[in-house]
Amino acid sequence: MDDIAADPSHPRYASLLMRHRLEVAARKGMLADSAMIAHGRGEAFDYLLGERTTDSAARAARQALATLQAAERPVLSINGNVAALACDEMLQLANHLSCPVEVNIFYRTPERMEAILDHMNERNQALGLTVPVLGHAPDAQIPGLKGPRAACHRDGLLNSDAVLVPLEDGDRCNALVAMGKSVVVVDLNPLSRSAQQGTITIVDEVSRALNAMLELARVEGEVQVDPSYDHAAVLNEGLAEMLASLKR
Numbered sequence: 001m002d003d004i005a006a007d008p009s010h011p012r013y014a015s016l017l018m019r020h021r022l023e024v025a026a027r028k029g030m031l032a033d034s035a036m037i038a039h040g041r042g043e044a045f046d047y048l049l050g051e052r053t054t055d056s057a058a059r060a061a062r063q064a065l066a067t068l069q070a071a072e073r074p075v076l077s078i079n080g081n082v083a084a085l086a087c088d089e090m091l092q093l094a095n096h097l098s099c100p101v102e103v104n105i106f107y108r109t110p111e112r113m114e115a116i117l118d119h120m121n122e123r124n125q126a127l128g129l130t131v132p133v134l135g136h137a138p139d140a141q142i143p144g145l146k147g148p149r150a151a152c153h154r155d156g157l158l159n160s161d162a163v164l165v166p167l168e169d170g171d172r173c174n175a176l177v178a179m180g181k182s183v184v185v186v187d188l189n190p191l192s193r194s195a196q197q198g199t200i201t202i203v204d205e206v207s208r209a210l211n212a213m214l215e216l217a218r219v220e221g222e223v224q225v226d227p228s229y230d231h232a233a234v235l236n237e238g239l240a241e242m243l244a245s246l247k248r
C-alpha cells in the first residue's frame with residue numbers, strides 16, 4: 001500500500017508518506033475536493049509542533065483511550081482523509097475496543113461512500129480483522145444537522161456513548177456533543193471549533209495519535225480515566241507548545 005519513491009531515511013519521510021497516501025486515495029475517488037486544503041492546513045500546524053507527539057497530546061491520547069475503553073457503545077468515525085491516512089490504525093483500534101467504525105463524510109456522494117467503504121473493507125480483510133464497517137445503509141439522522149452530512153446508523157453513531165472523530169467538521173462535532181456523547185477529537189489545529197468543543201482533543205497528526213493509543217493499549221491494556229482531566233488546560237498547553245516553537 002505504501003510503495004513510495006522516497007527513502008525512509010529522508011528527513012521528511014513521514015510527511016511524504018502521508019502525501020502519497022492522499023494521492024493514492026484521490027485516484028481511488030475517496031477524497032473530497034477540499035481534502036488537500038485541509039491536509040495542508042494540518043501540515044502547517046504540525047510543522048509548528050515539530051512533527052512529534054507532544055506531552056499534552058500524549059496525555060490527551062491516554063484520556064481518550066481510557067474514555068473509549070470505558071464506554072459501553074464506542075464508535076470510530078471515518079471520513080475521506082482519515083480513511084486515506086490512517087485506515088489500518090482506525091481498524092486496529094476498533095478491533096481493540098470491539099466496536100464498529102462508521103464511514104460518515106461531510107461532502108457526501110454515493111461514489112465517495114462506495115470508494116471509502118470498499119477501501120475499509122479491503123483493509124479489514126487484509127489485516128485479518130472482522131471489524132463491523134458501517135455507513136453503507138444509514139437509517140438515522142444526527143439531530144440538529146441538515147442534509148446528507150446528518151446521515152448515520154442507528155446502531156452506530158446515533159446510539160453511541162463515545163465517538164472518535166478525527167478531522168471533524170465543527171457543526172457535526174457540536175451536534176454530537178449536544179447529544180450527550182463523549183466526543184474525542186483529533187485535530188492539529190487547537191483553535192478549530194471541533195478542537196475547542198470536543199470533550200477530549202488530541203492535538204496531533206491523526207496516524208501518530210492513533211499509534212500512541214494503540215501502543216498504550218498494547219503495553220498497558222486497560223487505562224484508567226483521569227477524573228481531574230482538564231480539556232481546556234490540555235488544549236492551551238498544545239497551543240503554548242506551538243507558540244514556543246515560533247520563539248525558538
Ligand code: PTJ
Nearest residue numbers: 032035038039042079080105106107167187188189205206
Ligand atoms: O471526507 P469528508 O467529506 O468528510 O471531508 C473531510 C475534510 C477533512 C476535507 C473536511 O472535514 C474538512 O474540510 O475539514 P476542515 O474543516 O478543513 O478541518 C480539518 C481539520 O483537520 C483542520 O483543523 C486541520 O488542521 C486538521 N487536520 C488536517 N490534517 C490533519 C489534521 N489533524 C490531524 N491530522 C491530520 N493529518
